[in-house]
Amino acid sequence: MTESNGAASHRSRLTIEDVAALARVSIKTVSRVINDEPNVKQETRDRVLEAIRRLDYRPSRVARSLASRQVFVIGLLYDNPSPYYIYNVQAGVLKACEQRGYDLLLHPTTFGNARTPEEIVTLHGQSRFDGVLLTPPLSDMEALTAALREQRVPFVLIAPGVELETDARVCTNDEAVVAEMTRHLVGLGHRRIAFVAGHPDHLAVGKRLAGFLSAMREAGLPVPAEYVAQGYNSFESGEAAARRLLGLPNPPTAIFAANDEMAAGVIKVARSLGIDLPRELSVAGFDDTPMTAQVWPALSSVRQPIARMAEMAASMLIEAAASGPVPPTRQLIPSEVVVRESTAPPARSSADH
Amino acid sequence: MTESNGAASHRSRLTIEDVAALARVSIKTVSRVINDEPNVKQETRDRVLEAIRRLDYRPSRVARSLASRQVFVIGLLYDNPSPYYIYNVQAGVLKACEQRGYDLLLHPTTFGNARTPEEIVTLHGQSRFDGVLLTPPLSDMEALTAALREQRVPFVLIAPGVELETDARVCTNDEAVVAEMTRHLVGLGHRRIAFVAGHPDHLAVGKRLAGFLSAMREAGLPVPAEYVAQGYNSFESGEAAARRLLGLPNPPTAIFAANDEMAAGVIKVARSLGIDLPRELSVAGFDDTPMTAQVWPALSSVRQPIARMAEMAASMLIEAAASGPVPPTRQLIPSEVVVRESTAPPARSSADH
DNA sequence: AGCAAAATTGACAGCGTTGTCATGAATGGG
DNA sequence: CCCATTCATGACAACGCTGTCAATTTTGCT
Known part of the structure; x- marks a missing residue:
């Protein structure tokens, strides 16, 4: 009755000790090799590596964490x-x-x-x-x-x-790039440009509005209060905003929405109202989601x-x-304006007199 | 020069021992309380809980994992x-x-x-x-x-x-629910129904085609080879499929796409071809993504x-x-057909004679 | 009251690593 | 060739819990 193989059902986990034994070194040396620490002779390192390979050993993450904190x-x-x-x-x-x-x-x-x-x-x-x-x-x-x-x-x-x-x-640089998109619209000849703001809790989106306003001011264009519609980032809130904006006595010729989702809502409403896009209305979004390619006309947007x-x-x-709290650092990653078909010069009829 | 408070910078982690000491029990008992094990007197349990609360103690996940495997x-x-x-x-x-x-x-x-x-x-x-x-x-x-x-x-x-x-x-029950949607289309009066299949690697989607074919067979309707367009799950592949299907000499009056993404592509192409939806063409999708509400007409789909x-x-x-490998079990969760505006009876002119 | 069974508790050995420190070997400069 | 460094290695104690098992107390019955 040998104990050779037989019903050796449940051989327990392979540990660093098994590797150490096979490589004829201490467990500490195996640990050094695993962690790429210096001060291990190349020959020893190779021997350990070989043992690891032969045994198909995988160090336990959990044990490592406990020991290394x-x-x-x-x-x-x-x-x-x-x-x-x-x-x-x-x-x-x-x-x-x-x-x-x-x-x-x-x-x-x-x-x-x-x-x-x-x-x-x-x-x-x-x-x-x-x-x-x-x-x-x-x-x-x-x-x-x-x-x-x-x-x-x-x-x-x-x-x-x-x-x-x-x-x-x-x-x-959200604010700057929003301003850039705004200038793009102004450059196309738009004067009456409306903005669909994002969710008020979302401070990031608030900055987008600021960028819009400052660019408009710089261009010497007025932004009447009713041209800033509060949205809530959703497609539906974009639709609602569009209905309000396009129902205005003197509607905008361009609508810049603080995200693509809302911009898509704007486009849907505009088309349902029979507005000819982009001739009678330009629309711009923000985020450059795949949605930009799926609406018609393809949506100009800002890529982050x-x-x-x-x-x-x-x-x-x-x-x-x-090594403790992260030191203050500021890394800027610039966004960019992507012009597609949804922004175009305004039609004569709807341009300012 | 007492060592009272001062620059006590780096007090080390709070452990189960601290709790045990404060509650005047062994660490094992604290462990029992933490793990909701039985056989701890209520009074003891309360005392331990109180100590945990007072110290704001949080057991280390890592140590727990190592010990409990x-x-x-x-x-x-x-x-x-x-x-x-x-x-x-x-x-x-x-x-x-x-x-x-x-x-x-x-x-x-x-x-x-x-x-x-x-x-x-x-x-x-x-x-x-x-x-x-x-x-x-x-x-x-x-x-x-x-x-x-x-x-x-x-x-x-x-x-x-x-x-x-x-x-x-x-x-x-993908297959069954695809069949159900197919019957819905047939029930509306469609006879020429095409299918946009999903990515061939995606076996799940293959089953959707099978469900479609079997329902059509049951309804006694032919599905010519050119009515099954290979798609690849993407919006763009849906567009491509639609262009092929709608360019056929005898185009379908309904197109069932294996996912919403492709269905949206179909809708976009159909509209760009000036096809009046859903009068001249019904479209159905699968997945019931938010997209269903964002296209026009709102997409009928299958909700999973x-x-x-x-x-x-x-x-x-x-x-x-x-406790080791999971025993074989089969849990069925049924999907359901959601009918919206994109599926309607075919117009006279395009219906089969 | 007396005894078996159940409930309660604790001591202690792991769990599988890394960190610390000691030891011995190899190396370099005068 | 000697001594101070640097390199290479290992012994052993953490790390902070849970599992096992034994010891002690309580409970339930007769």
Whole structure:
């Protein structure tokens, strides 16, 4: 009755000790090889590597984390904007994570939620992530960032606006590029240009309105109060805004919506009213979603390199989080205007006298 | 020079021992309370709970995982279909995870990738998740499921089709509901109905075609070969298919696309050809994405409770994964036809004589 | 009251790594 | 050729929990 093979059902996990034994070194040396630490003779290193290969050994993430006090996970906090946006943010973050063997922890929440700060601090306290990424509009939630600073939870913001010098952030020049799109419309000959603003909680979108207003002022064009319609980022709110704007006694010849979703709503309403696009009405959006190609006329918009921003933010976080709070940094990633068919010179009849 | 407060910079992590000391019990008892284990006197439990509260103690996930040999993470494997789909799957999975304190590990990949099985097995070997969820079309990737079975990585499939009895899966009755939508079109009086098929790698979508064909056969209606256009799930491929179908000498009066994206492409092309929708052409989609409300006429489609499927699959996985491979189970979640404005009786002129 | 069974609690050994520190070997300069 | 460095390696103690098992107390019956 030998114990050779037989019903050896449940051989337990392969550990660093097995590798060490096979390579005839101590476990510490195996650890050094795994972590690419210096001071290991090449010959030894090769022997260990070979043992790892032969055994098909995979170091336990969990044990590594416990010993090193790093979890190799970064959190992503977001408030359910468009699937498209989230998808791209995730793609960028995943790219940064992948290279460094990090994992991504998702944490959707809602902007107003007063318990969010506590939740995040708890997750961090439980060692469920090393640092966290905040996307708009959460990046503007003071109660949250304050709590994170106070509890020394490393974080990086993805947020428009370049003023602030506190915290680490990756930002866009939203305001400038909105102004650029506005000048594009003005350049086409539009004088009566309306704006569909985004959700008021979404500070990022508020800045878009500011960019529009300042460009209009610069161009010496008036923006009557009724030309600024409050939207809420949704397609439906874009439709509603369009109905109001186009029902005006003196309707605009161009409508600039703070995101593509609303712009698409505007287009749908305009067409249902029999308005000839883009001859009688130009429409511009923001975000450059795939939707721009799916509406007719193809929507002029502003392209933000979402994935690239997220990747950069994640990289910053990973590099810094291991050694405490992330130092204040500001990384600007420029957006760009993409002109398509939905913006054109206004028809004579509807142009200013 | 007392050591009272002063520059007490770096107090180290709060551990279960601190709680035990304050509550005057052993660490094991604290552990019992944390894990809601039985056999702790109510009074003791209260005392421990109070100590936890007072100290604001949060058990380390990592230490817990190491000791219990569970990581409390489930993986989600997907091949980049639409952001909308992914977003909903994630939402469902997150819901299931949240309740049980699990985390979600994302792993996007590509259908054909031969290294995927190895990657997943490695992640599991490193204890980066307890079990994994496969979404279509990955759920049909034999090489992958085989590897997972072989390596005893717990997994649950989200996949259409109810035939197979192996593995644990959450499935839809795609085929039946496609047949139902087809009958809806037939019932409206359509005789010449075309189908835009989905990406050939996407087995799920292949089943949709089968459902269509069988319903047509049942209705005694012919489906000439040129009435089945190959699409690739994208808006653009829908446009291309529509151009082919509508350019036919004897064009269909209804087009059923295997997803909304392609259906939207069909609508765009039809309208650009000056076809009066839905009078001259009915269009149906599948997935019931928000897009259905954004095109005109509003798209009839098939609603799949994606989030609910994902939630159920995740729940199955979590319940079972702790104790080895998931037992074969089949959970059917029915889809439903949603009729909107894009499907209507065919105009006289274009109906069959 | 007396005893078996159940409830409650704690001691202690892991879990599989990395960090710290000590030891011995190799190297370099005068 | 000697001594001070630097390199290479290993022993062993964390890391912060849970699992196992034994010890003690309480409970339920007769």
